Amino acid sequence: xxxxxxxxxxxxxxxxxxxxxxxxxxxxxxxxxxxxxxxxxxxxxxxxxxxxxxxxxxxxxxxxxxxxxxxxxxxxxxxxxxxxxxxxxxxxxxxxxxxxxxxxxxxxxxxxx
Numbered sequence: 001x002x003x004x005x006x007x008x009x010x011x012x013x014x015x016x017x018x019x020x021x022x023x024x025x026x027x028x029x030x031x032x033x034x035x036x037x038x039x040x041x042x043x044x045x046x047x048x049x050x051x052x053x054x055x056x057x058x059x060x061x062x063x064x065x066x067x068x069x070x071x072x073x074x075x076x077x078x079x080x081x082x083x084x085x086x087x088x089x090x091x092x093x094x095x096x097x098x099x100x101x102x103x104x105x106x107x108x109x110x111x112x113x
Contacts, residue, residue, distance in 0.1 A: 045054040045063045049070045054063045065087065068074070074084035076091040080099045085091045095103060 045059055046052065047054075047063065047066055047070070049067075052066060054060075054066070068086040074086045076086070076088050077084045078091060078094060078099070080095070080102055083091075083094055083098070085094065
């Protein structure tokens, strides 16, 4: 399946920029502190299918992972059943909840399961 086209939010939906670094009245305290510590030139990506936003230069990877939800791509399959998931961490959680006894028999109840 082809990788998604990555859209920069500023290219698609122009938003007024708050230039003076004063806290925006609608932002929560944590968001205000985060914005004060991030450079203004950070990349902003958004999902072209649902509009979910991903802020920051390292968020391209998270957008790709998010797009798997829309594609239905689930590359991680449980070795004990037919369950599939789009993230390795979700597979680990599934295995610990649904197959703990089998993992204990194999001696694999640690985080590397």
